[in-house]
Amino acid sequence: MSTSPLDPRQQATVDVVQVAVQSRGYWATVLGRILYDKVTMICGLILLLIILSTVFADWITFTDPYKANMLKRLKPIGTPGYPLGGDEMGRDMLTRLLYGGRLSLFMGIAPVVLALGIGGLLGLTAGFLGGRINMLIMRIMDVFYAFPSVLLAVAISGALGAGIFNAIVSLTLVFIPPITRVTESVTTQIRNLDYIEAARASGAGTFAIIRVHVLSNVLGPVFIYATSLISVCIILASGLSFLGLGTEPPEPEWGLMLNTLRQSIYVNPEVATLPGLMIFITSLTFNLLSDGLRSAMDIRYVRGTS
Amino acid sequence: MLTYLIRRILYVIPICLGVTVLVFGLVHLAPGDPLSAVVPPDAPEEMVQELRVAYGFDKPLPIQYATWLGRVLTGDLGVSVARGREVTSELALAVPNTLILAVGGTLLGFTLGAFFGGVAGYFQGRWIDKLATGIAITGVSVPHYWLGLVLVIIFSVEMNVLPAIGMGPNGSSTWVWDTEHMKHLVLPIITLSVIPMGIITRTVRATVAEILNQEFVQALHAKGLLNHQVLMHVVTNAAPTTLAVMGIQLGYLLGGSILVETVFQWPGTGSLLNSAIFERDIPLLQGTILVLAMFFVFLNLLVDLVQSAIDPRMVR
Amino acid sequence: MMVNSVYKHLGRLPSVILGGVVAVAVIAGSMSNSGTARAEGTLRVGMTAADIPLSWGQPDQGFEGYRFMGLMLYDGLINWDLSSSNKPSGLIPGLAESWTVNPNDKTKWIFKLREGAKFHDGSEFDADAVLWNFDRLFDKTAPQYSARMASLVNFRIPSVSYNKDSNTKGWKKVDKYTVEFTTKSPDSFFPYQICYILMSSPAQFDNTGKDWNKFAQNPSGTGPWKLTKMVPRERAEFVPFKGHWDSSRQPKLDKLITIPIPDPNARTAALLSGQVDWIEAPSPDAIPKLKERGMVISSNLYPHVWSWHLSRVKGSPWNDIRIRKAANLAIDRAGVKALLGGYAIEAKGHVTPADPWYGKPSFQLRYDPAAAKKLLKEAGHGPNNPVKVKMMISASGSGQMLPLPMNEYIQQNLKEVGIDVEFEVMEWQSLLDRWRAGAKAEQANGAHGVNVSYTTQDPYSSFTRFLRCDLHAPSGVNWGYHCNKEIDGLLEKASLAFDPKERDIWIAKVHTMEVDQALFVWVVHDVAPRAMTTKVQGFIQARNWFQSLTPVSMK
DSSP: OOOTTTTTTTOOEEEOOOGGGOOOOHHHHHHHHHHHOOOHHHHHHHHHHHHHHHHHHHHHOOSSSSOOOOGGGTTTBBTTTTTTOOTTTTTTTHHHHHHHHHHHHHHHHHHHHHHHHHHHHHHHHHHHHHHHHHHHHHHHHHHHTHHHHHHHHHHHHHHHOOHHHHHHHHHHHHHOOOOOOOOHHHHHHHHHHHHHHHHHHHTHHHHHHIIIIIIHHHHHHHHHHHHHHHHHHHHHHHHHHTTTSSSOOOOOOOHHHHHHHHTTTTTTTHHHHHHHHHHHHHHHEEEEEEEEHHHHHTTTOOOOOO | OOHHHHHHHHHHHHHHHHHHHHHHHHHHHHOTTTTTTTTTTOOOOHHHHHHHHTTTSSHHHHHHHHHHHHHTTTTTOOOOTTTTBBHHHHHHHHHHHHHHHHHHHHHHEEEEEEHHHOOOOOOOHHHHHHHHHHHHHHHSSHHHHHHHHHHHHHIISSSSSSSSSSGGGGOOOOSSSHHHHHHHHHHHHHHHHHHHHHHHHHHHHHHHHHHSSSSSHHHHHHOOHHHHOOOHHHHHHHHHHHHHHHHHEEEEEEEETTHHHHHOOOHHHHHHHHHHHHHHOHHHHHHHHHHHHHHHHHHHHHHHHHHHHHOOOOOO | OHHHHHHHHHHHHHHHHHHHHHHHHHHHHHTTSOOOOOOTEEEEEEEEEOOOOSSSSSSSSSSHIIIIIIHHOOSEEEEESOOOOOSBBBBBEEEEEEEOOOOTTTEEEEEEEEOOBTTTTOOOHHHHHHHHHHHHHHHTTTTTTTTHHHHHGGGOOOOOOTTTTTEEESSEEEEEEEEEEEEESSOOOOOHHTTTTTTTOHHHHHHHOOOOHHHHSSOSSSSSEEEEEEETTEEEEEEEEETTSOOOGOOOSEEEEEEEOOOHHHHHHHTTTTSSSSEEEGGGGGGHHHHTTEEEEOOOOOOOEEEEEESSSTTTTSHHHHHHHHHHHHOOOOHHHHHHOOOEEESSSSSSSSSOOOOOSOOOOOOOOOHHHHHHHHTTTTTBBEEEEEEESSSSSOOOOOOOHHHHHHHHHHHHHHHEEEEEOOOHHHHHHHHHHHHTTTGTTSSSSEEEEEEEESSIIIIIIIHOOOGTTTTSSTOOOOHHHHHHHHHHHHHHHOSSSHHHHHHEEEEEEEHTTOEEEEEEEEEEEEEOOEEEEOOOBBBBSOOOOOOOOOO
């Protein structure tokens, strides 16, 4: 796999020959592999911890993430009452980081889920129907491919203006083309496999074929591909906020926090690095987890098809 | 082969047209008056209307698009609303600066990536492989704008040995090959190189590993015939893929330099894009996005052509 | 030899690698030596603007454009006195030696021009040049007419008479060195408006092919500085104009370079790493660090106010004077000042008590939460029934200081007495758009107020444009539709008082009423901190938005 923060779309073709069989035994094997994979297990735990602590931030923090205390601005790490220091508004960094994770994670996951829905549907349609429809869908995607993803995200967000909703729209649009392409490629490969031909020959309806065979075989690889995009999406979403094109103050969000604290690197440098560290850890664990899942499910990405 | 090449080249035309439609559509989605950013708050509406007519923003969108496309085809990207300067001359100043960053970042990333990837592939499964792949995954997971900030904190704020921002002394925005400019280049290039480094490490590792696992290479190994021939074999086989990946990476760095340029206040296309967005400077915005997208389209084309020239099997 | 053999082993691909290694080595090697030589007497200034202000005459980039471009290259007929730091800065003769209003017809002004003033290109300044420069802004049939320049400055000179249908102009040549201006109605504020109109060289316009964009590359004015180089977004370089008519304003520096650095953090970095010698508006948070590294902070009172404009549209809670007063009493201005690192003056009104326009307001702006609570109680509000208001604020912007922390702090203050404030945060530019659109416009989105900051340098821009009943949208920036006939009457009297002392008395009355009615929520006045190295000598920070760099030298 070779996704990166800046090119979710590179090498987005999946070799599906390996996953033709997806029986109960297959999933047991996958689970067994994951349980034996230390790195994946640790990453899963860290991620679970991050997600739980942001979701239950109300219970584990004692201060209001919005309540400013101007006389206690930019306190260093370890100040009593400010275990991770204070931000430019005198708000507790620990609290802000935990609450901030909600939006950062949401903005990292929601666009991928949305794109998975839309792009998956487009890809299935294109791959299964083939012909002109395939042509039409894939050529439109090609136009989107003409933009490096950061440029596309910045251009759309810049046009729509700052805001959480706009950022999600823009990131969804960034991720639809790669997911469509992967789905289309997998679907096309599966459609041409013998047993689909056999099913067709035996008189199964198109819908039944899609439901039973195509979906079950396409979902796995596409899902894995999508999980690998979450890491990219978190970085991009925070990047948009960092540029002032995503969330708006006073909302806690890691990218935006990094942006505002950037102004105080001469006063409080350590605190300024914390939100970025959170983005990094989260993105890293998502990446490693996605790698672990992929190798457990034994899906190989074909090289060299950029 | 030849038909493939011709088809591939011709296919660029509809893509480019699609790109112009998308760019124009995007930019005109922008809510708000395109002139509001350049007119003082007390300026009367009548004055604003006069400027609107002068810039042609009063015409229907399809007509504006057609006019714009016509001028783009003759190489005229219009005049920046805020600055009153030709968009092409603004880009002529900014593009080389971004190119320096992108090429520098790609080269450094490629050097490190080829090294790490080669070593990792060669010593598959050993600790050194794990270390190299660990570095690679870190490279692709790190938010590089944050890494840039961390580097600034370490080398500029704390140690005060490298400049934090800009491209050269006196706010220079024209590249000169001297020590001062070089010093300004160090941190941005390191920052930009981590992503290509990670990706190229992974690509090279996978390629090298696969080649080394091929039966005849194993046989060469067994015969004790190693190093030179095997190395040659590995390099020639890994080259097309790696070069292709590198070419695409260069495109991504060119188009995606806005984050790093913001951190380091680098006077390139990213900064231009940034100010165009926040000043709602429509001609500058659409010109910059268009040129960056075109770079990417043609880089992709070039990579495909070169790749199919090196390795005809790649032709699909 | 070695390189050759390595090359053979590695094949063709790694030449790229070698290239990379070489590049890295070159970079690494370059780190060992540092520092570049630079001419003595060169000052490098980091501005807050994102680009070099327009250099063709009327600058953009607001007052910073005037400070670092307009008033350097050009003179107005009337200039600001920037020579002193300890008295309010007033108007002094510029390219006009004197100006008087016709006692029989107070719409007519006679300006006696300075003889012998020269443009940078050597051509002479005279009455024709004045007419030419006014035509540039109004007369669409004139070849030098520029809609962009007009949009930048015409709103600052609302009084001058001009009929666009008949092209009848309110400026006319009496003789080679005398010009007569006509105003729409008698207006004693006219000289304050004239000082914004800068005189470009008609001869140079012809020399540059009658193209303002080319003129901007090679501008010519009568100012004390000449532009020698301009690289967009990068820097502008100036040298002294030896032929300037006022020898006391002959620049001491050999060269001045202005560099746009919009990001405050980047300005700090640039000053600390020695890339500039002077920065405008350092972030208050960075000031201790700057001092620690031996930088000098210059600051002074100047006519600026940071306030909340209140909506008086039907349904706005601010229609109740008790709530307006309560808000003014609930703000801990000392806390806001501390937030700004001490670089601010607590507001006692729209202008400071040191200003001749302050007057004698009886309502004291002080921090008194108890009194605020009492007023709110009288108005029928209490802890269970707080006043709810929505304010539009910006995340950053010219003269906005630290808008987010300051507004959040005020929000906290107001909450304690029972005023719940909700913010709509937006870009400075869109805030200005909505400010222009007025409180009744759809864009106001139901907001009850807007946080803005601006100059109080002249009577029109500090009072009239916000207070006069008829200056609401789209005619002016009376955003909140304030209307008080008594204030209108006082403003009228002030504009008819041609004796400056008498005029100041009327304006002081306006200000007294304004404060007593608590028409705005006033917070602080900026003191324009600037940071510079100890090498910078001789700077006199005038009590003005504009500053003169002519007395500055480098040690």
